Amino acid sequence: MSRTYVVTGAASGIGKATSELLTERGHRVIGVDIHDAEVVVDLSTDEGRAALLEGVTAASGGTIDAIIANAGLATSTPTTVAVNFFGAVSTLELLRPLLSGSDAPRAVATASMASLFPADQELLDALLAGDEPAALHRAGELVAAGEQAAGQIYGTTKQALAKWIRRNAPTAEWAGAGIPLNAIAPGVVETPMTSAFTGSTEAREAILQQVPMPLNGIFAPRDVAYLLAWLTSEENAHLCGQVVFIDGGSDAVIRGDSTW
Numbered sequence: 001m002s003r004t005y006v007v008t009g010a011a012s013g014i015g016k017a018t019s020e021l022l023t024e025r026g027h028r029v030i031g032v033d034i035h036d037a038e039v040v041v042d043l044s045t046d047e048g049r050a051a052l053l054e055g056v057t058a059a060s061g062g063t064i065d066a067i068i069a070n071a072g073l074a075t076s077t078p079t080t081v082a083v084n085f086f087g088a089v090s091t092l093e094l095l096r097p098l099l100s101g102s103d104a105p106r107a108v109a110t111a112s113m114a115s116l117f118p119a120d121q122e123l124l125d126a127l128l129a130g131d132e133p134a135a136l137h138r139a140g141e142l143v144a145a146g147e148q149a150a151g152q153i154y155g156t157t158k159q160a161l162a163k164w165i166r167r168n169a170p171t172a173e174w175a176g177a178g179i180p181l182n183a184i185a186p187g188v189v190e191t192p193m194t195s196a197f198t199g200s201t202e203a204r205e206a207i208l209q210q211v212p213m214p215l216n217g218i219f220a221p222r223d224v225a226y227l228l229a230w231l232t233s234e235e236n237a238h239l240c241g242q243v244v245f246i247d248g249g250s251d252a253v254i255r256g257d258s259t260w
Ligand SMILES: NC(=O)c1ccc[n+]([C@@H]2O[C@H](COP(=O)([O-])OP(=O)(O)OC[C@H]3O[C@@H](n4cnc5c(N)ncnc54)[C@H](O)[C@@H]3O)[C@@H](O)[C@H]2O)c1
Pocket: 008, 009, 010, 011, 012, 013, 014, 015, 032, 033, 034, 035, 041, 042, 043, 044, 070, 071, 072, 073, 074, 083, 110, 111, 112, 113, 114, 185, 186, 187, 188, 189, 190, 191, 192, 193, 194, 221
């Protein structure tokens, strides 16, 4: 049966591959991005988030079947905080009412295996408190403190997003409304975001030291699309608050059996 999917970050990489896969399978995809999409909005701003709701409501007629909150940035800047955490959470919360008309509503967010890297606690606390001005301020301080401190911004946003999913998935708004809400945590995927890490043999070897991927190494966005498509399909009715690592084994190497 044809379903209606909203995919953010649809113009590139994982979002583009997912939109293509779902379209090939006969579904309707409403692509959202800051450029080259059906709904063009900037998810780093309140205005852009309001325009997201307006644009998706108009494009869908008011009912959607699934949300794939995937847009993200990997720069060490405050904008990464605005897009990766507040943009993703706003996408899920603002669009959730549009799922109420679906027989099989589903939602998923794209976190990252980088959520396992050391986080900045002050930024993490501000994110999980939902305090965007404080989080942007802290990100500015990390940038001012230099490359190493600023380098914590990306992973911290992804840890916060994974934790937000864990906290919210079992609640009345999500599980209580029959909506499986989950996250994925990719390892290194070959997209424009990671071109600096995957463009040469030396670069690939260096990133694999940081992100060990013993199972088949760096992979293509289409492989992530298969997982996102399944998590948001009618077949997934019982996964709740899971963060599924699609990472060639980096989680199993880094965390071993400290989680299960
Ligand atoms: N590529 C990887 O190795 C990898 C690993 C783990 C997680 N991720 C995550 O996967 C998601 C997709 O990344 P990708 O690798 O496909 O990167 P990408 O850069 O190819 O695609 C990201 C898309 O998000 C869009 N975007 C950025 N800022 C936006 C904004 N303000 N408003 C609306 N759209 C915006 C971009 O325009 C782009 O089309 C991201 O959340 C990223 O953090 C990627």
